[in-house]
Amino acid sequence: MSLDNMDTSDVAEDPIERFKQRYASQKSDSTAERYTTHLERWRDWLELREKDVENVAEDVDARPADVEGVTAGDVEDHLDDMYASGYAENTANGARAAISAFYQTLRQFRRNPADADHIDRSWSATTLIKEKTRDPVKYLPKEDVEALADNVPSPVPRNALIVRLLYATGLRRGELCNLRVKDVDRDSQTIAVWTEKAGDSRKVPYPDSLRQQIANWMDVGRGMVYGAEDSEYLFPTRQSDRISGETVRYLVTKAAEEAGLQEVYGTDVEGRERALITPHTLRHSYAVQAAKNGMRAPFLRDLLGQHDINVTEIYLQIASEDAVDAGKEHGPTI
Known part of the structure; x- marks a missing residue:
C-alpha cells in the first residue's frame, strides 16, 4: 500500500517501525528489514547514553557530551564502536545509510505525516555525507604527526599521548576510547584490543619511544583526573569514565588547525566544512609507514584488525607508489 493512500492512523507510533513501513513502501521489504536491524542497534546504543532516538539536537554538529539530543558526533562514535566490536566495514556503512535515511524520513514525517513521496535530504548532514573530493587515503609523515602532538589542546600530556598512540599503533578511535588499564602490558609493550562481537582480542605493540609517556600517564597523570579511581578505562575524563570518540576527534582536528596542517576537503549537504585530518588519518599514517x-x-592486516586483505594491500600500493616517486626525484641520472 502506498503511503499516499495510507490513513495516518495506520502509521506505527514506534519511530523505527514507522520508518520501516514508509521505507518498505518506497524501496523493498528486504532493505527495510536490514535497515531496521541497524536502527534497533542504534537505538540501544543511544539509550545506554541516555539519549532518545527521536530527540535531535538543534545543532547537529555540537559535541555529543555537550547536548542532550542526537548529533553527528553520536553517529560517528556509534560507527567507531561497531568497528571496535568487530563489525565489518560494509556493516558499518549499512548502519550509516540506515541512520541517514531514518532521520531524513523522521524530519519529513514531522512536517507532513501523510507525505511519503519526498524525503528531505538535508538531514543526511547528520551522518556526515560529504562531497566526493577527498583522497581515498590521507596520511601524514612522522614530522607532521609530531607537529600535531606539539599543538594539542589542554590537557596536553593526555592529548599528546593520544595522538602519538594512535599513530604508533594504528588503533581506531573507538578502540582507543575502549582501552582499559589492564589491556596495557608494560612488560611486553603490547596492548590488547578487544572486539565485543567476536569476544576475542588482538595484540598491538607500542614502541620504546612511548614507554615512558605511557608510564607517566598510568602512574601519575591518570590519577590526577577526578573520578579516575572509579574507572577501568585508560583515558577517563572528569565527565565520564572514558573519553568519547568526539573528544578524540576534536583534539586531533584542533591540533591540526593549530599546527597549520588542517585542510577542508569539502562540505556536507548543508554547506558545513569538513576537516581532512582526523583520528583516522593517524591510522592511515601508521599503515602506510609500516x-x-x-x-x-598479512601481518599488517592482523595488527589493524582488518578482515579483507585487499583493503590492507591498498597501503602497500601507496608505499610502492611513493617509492617510485622518490626514485624519480632522488635517483641518479647519467
Whole structure:
C-alpha cells in the first residue's frame, strides 16, 4: 500500500517501525528489514547514553557530551564502536545509510505525516555525507604527526599521548576510547584490543619511544583526573569514565588547525566544512609507514584488525607508489 493512500492512523507510533513501513513502501521489504536491524542497534546504543532516538539536537554538529539530543558526533562514535566490536566495514556503512535515511524520513514525517513521496535530504548532514573530493587515503609523515602532538589542546600530556598512540599503533578511535588499564602490558609493550562481537582480542605493540609517556600517564597523570579511581578505562575524563570518540576527534582536528596542517576537503549537504585530518588519518599514517618499512600485508592486516586483505594491500600500493616517486626525484641520472 502506498503511503499516499495510507490513513495516518495506520502509521506505527514506534519511530523505527514507522520508518520501516514508509521505507518498505518506497524501496523493498528486504532493505527495510536490514535497515531496521541497524536502527534497533542504534537505538540501544543511544539509550545506554541516555539519549532518545527521536530527540535531535538543534545543532547537529555540537559535541555529543555537550547536548542532550542526537548529533553527528553520536553517529560517528556509534560507527567507531561497531568497528571496535568487530563489525565489518560494509556493516558499518549499512548502519550509516540506515541512520541517514531514518532521520531524513523522521524530519519529513514531522512536517507532513501523510507525505511519503519526498524525503528531505538535508538531514543526511547528520551522518556526515560529504562531497566526493577527498583522497581515498590521507596520511601524514612522522614530522607532521609530531607537529600535531606539539599543538594539542589542554590537557596536553593526555592529548599528546593520544595522538602519538594512535599513530604508533594504528588503533581506531573507538578502540582507543575502549582501552582499559589492564589491556596495557608494560612488560611486553603490547596492548590488547578487544572486539565485543567476536569476544576475542588482538595484540598491538607500542614502541620504546612511548614507554615512558605511557608510564607517566598510568602512574601519575591518570590519577590526577577526578573520578579516575572509579574507572577501568585508560583515558577517563572528569565527565565520564572514558573519553568519547568526539573528544578524540576534536583534539586531533584542533591540533591540526593549530599546527597549520588542517585542510577542508569539502562540505556536507548543508554547506558545513569538513576537516581532512582526523583520528583516522593517524591510522592511515601508521599503515602506510609500516608498509614502507617492509611489513607484509598479512601481518599488517592482523595488527589493524582488518578482515579483507585487499583493503590492507591498498597501503602497500601507496608505499610502492611513493617509492617510485622518490626514485624519480632522488635517483641518479647519467
